[in-house]
Amino acid sequence: MSASEGAKNTNAEPWGGFDDNIMIQGSGSAVIDMENMDDTSGSSFEDMGEMHQRMKEEEEVAAEAAATEDDGGEDGEFLGMKGLKGQLGRQVADEVWKAGKRQASKAFNLYANIDILRPYFDVExxxxxxxxxxxxxxxxxxxxxxxxxxxxxxxxxxxxxxxxxxxxxxxxxxxxxxxxxxxxxxxxxxxxxxxxxxxxxxxxxxxxxxxxxxxxxxxxxxxxxxxxxxxxxxxxxxxxxxxxxxxxxxxxxxxxxxxxxxxxxxxxxxxxxxxxxxxxxxxxxxxxxxxxxxxxKIVEGILDTLEGPNVPPIQRVARDIPNVASVVANSTVRSMAVVIQSQ
Amino acid sequence: MADVEELNKPLFAGLSDVSIADDIPVEGQITVPVNSSSANDEISTLDEPVKDTILRDLKAVGQKFVHVLYPKKSSALLRDWDLWGPLLLCVSLALMLQGGSVDSKDDGGPQFAEVFVIVWFGSIIITVNSKLLGGTISFFQSLCVLGYCILPLTAAMLVCRLVLLSSSGITSFIVRLVVVSASFGWSTFASTAFLADSQPPNRKALAIYPVFLFYFVIGWMILTFSPS
Structure with a gap:
């Protein structure tokens, strides 16, 4: 972007374009440097990390744009030359490849960006x-x-x-x-x-x-x-x-x-x-x-008395409450069975 | 410069022509080293039986176990790292810790997952911490060392289970305490022997503290384990 603007500027009259020159230089890539110099933490690691990240992102965007352009051209050919099946397969493969590449580059960026955190761990x-x-x-x-x-x-x-x-x-x-x-x-x-x-x-x-x-x-x-x-x-x-x-x-x-x-x-x-x-x-x-x-330890007793066996999920309960509940249930069922049998 | 290059090109062309045409010793020199290197260096893993491959890998894992048990300043653990040993140790430790609470259903699952997560995430955190402090060790080398150094604690777990089989009183607790603290010390000592060299000398204490905490938590889990 800055390159095209620079080219435009050189085409303009050399005596009139002095002010424009300064402005364009200011709005070009020099801005990044100024921002980084302004950074109050003043750590070189951070700047390097940020620069690295930005460059990576720009590269990624450019690569994706190029890839989509390629797809457009070849899709047209495919529609004419081969069937829909081949095109679909190719598209799916492209999608998978892109997604995988994005994941891998994200993981790599994360690991590379450890450098950004390093100044905060700089202690004796x-x-x-x-x-x-x-x-x-x-x-x-x-x-x-x-x-x-x-x-x-x-x-x-x-x-x-x-x-x-x-x-x-x-x-x-x-x-x-x-x-x-x-x-x-x-x-x-x-x-x-x-x-x-x-x-x-x-x-x-x-x-x-x-x-x-x-x-x-x-x-x-x-x-x-x-x-x-x-x-x-x-x-x-x-x-x-x-x-x-x-x-x-x-x-x-x-x-x-x-x-x-x-x-x-x-x-x-x-x-x-x-x-x-x-x-x-x-x-x-x-x-x-x-x-x-x-x-x-003491809270267990309180929980026992407050909540009893009917506890809703996602809550702390004492270890033996389910056992007690099941024992009680079993004994009641058994006693009922005995009563029914005797009758 | 350009003249020299132009002079050289025909010279080389002529040499190659001559060697191909009738220079027999040159041919011999080319073929012999190729044969010897392929015979000695590259043992083709495609042709050998599966048993040999597995045995060789197991032997490498076993040698690293020996390095952990006798930690001298060697770089064998660092040079060719693998994660088979750590996986083996971690799974066996988790299975042994799991065994106690299989019968109560809602307690069994978290135990295995807990041990697994503690071991792997703990070592990842230690590794990232050592990278942040400026250590010069690669990610998987550090994971490998930390994983292999669980070996004394896994052995302690085995001993604890055997002790718990026989008796469960105050004496067994004392025996377990001694065993676990000894293996905890051993694990920490072994891992620091391998990892400390990669840290800047004034920050060794900072890098070792999380390692200490990591093995302490694992050791404490082993000590408080009781099959109910």
Missing amino acids: PIQVRNRLLESMIPLKMINFPQKIAGELYGPMMLVFTMVAILLHGMKTSGTVIREGTLMGTAIGTCFGYWLGTSSFVYFVAYLCNSQITMLQMLSLLGYGLFGHCVVLFITYNVHFHSLFYILWLVIGGLSTLRMVAVLISRTVGKTSRLILCGTLAALHMLFLLYLHFAYH
């Missing part, structure tokens, strides 16, 4: 350790925006650790999930909380005019899960209710306070601060409560 072990410790230490610095590391290694690993801890809790509590696996439930809960809450809080932060990016939000909330992991790991193994409440208030509270302090330092105005931090604190603390009581 000691940095991760320090950030884990700092996630429990709230800083009382409100006037100046606090720094948030835009990094995803720590949050990802914390989420996977929490998945493992949840699996442990579900197994020891003997939770049975119908129409799903423990693994899927654990992964869904953890990733759902992490991604869902950070996008929700990011949305609220956007409404409250807070200075935070999605990446920073993900990192902040991800490191905030460290407290949850510690509390859950302890309380799934040591069953004291008072211990859980103390840990919930102290460790969970500290990690929540840390996030709240960061958000306060990046928001202006009392009302918006209150809304944003209230939302985050409530969600974070209640999630810990939910995780503790949802997959704990």
Whole structure:
């Protein structure tokens, strides 16, 4: 496109086309460079990945256009020369080939685009350790925006650790999930909380005019899960209710306070601060409560009494409820049979 | 330059003509190495019996098992990777974990699928993580190493089932705990011996943590297994 415009431009008068020249240069391929230079993250990996992706997409589009042109020409010949059958077979084969090629190139692009994520995983072990410790230490610095590391290694690993801890809790509590696996439930809960809450809080932060990016939000909330992991790991193994409440208030509270302090330092105005931090604190603390009581031994007894044998699907039930139900049914049938026989 | 090329062309043409015409030793040199290479290097897998092919593959898998059990710094696991061994180990582990809860119907399905999914998706996640941290290892090499390193845990599962057959008390739990923790350590040690070299030296801990978590979850599943 830019080449044709350039050609047009050279055909115009050389003395009059000075302004046009600049504009066309600006609207041509140089735009991509400008966009990439503007990128605030400033990582070379990202730029390379994006460039690569764009070039690939352009190539694909061009190839598909060429393929359709070829088809058009040959279809006409086929209609004249051979029967409808050959044409149909050829079309189907073409479709299959195209679909397969698209799938393969998509898979390859996905694997090649790992490079785009690489800057977010650029950490040293000691940095991760320090950030884990700092996630429990709230800083009382409100006037100046606090720094948030835009990094995803720590949050990802914390989420996977929490998945493992949840699996442990579900197994020891003997939770049975119908129409799903423990693994899927654990992964869904953890990733759902992490991604869902950070996008929700990011949305609220956007409404409250807070200075935070999605990446920073993900990192902040991800490191905030460290407290949850510690509390859950302890309380799934040591069953004291008072211990859980103390840990919930102290460790969970500290990690929540840390996030709240960061958000306060990046928001202006009392009302918006209150809304944003209230939302985050409530969600974070209640999630810990939910995780503790949802997959704990004691909950089995409560479920027994509340729900009884007639439980709807997709709900947690104690392991022996189906057995009890079947035993009861069998015994009633047997006793009825005995009664009928005796009569 | 052009002159030289023009001079060369007729020279070569003349040489080839001469060699074809009456140079016998040149012919011999051409034919002999072709014969020897085809006889030694390329064992045609089309002509040999199926038994030989399977036995050869099984032997390769067995050699890799030995590498895992005696993890020294060798690149045999990395050089010619295969996924047969991991599949074998994963299926046998899943079957053994499944066996306990066959009778209760709604519990049996998820168990097999769960083990299978944990093993494969876990190793894929570890691999992607190591790629993201800047590791220089290919995708399937890493999958191969992680899959083969489940071998000690599968052996521990076998031992656990045997122990559970004989008795189920506090002593059997202690025996199982010792066996499972030993094999967990072994698995982690073996996989790090193979994988750690491909990571940048300052980030080994970051790449090893998910491996540790992965084998920990599998080991813990084996430890808490009880045939009901």
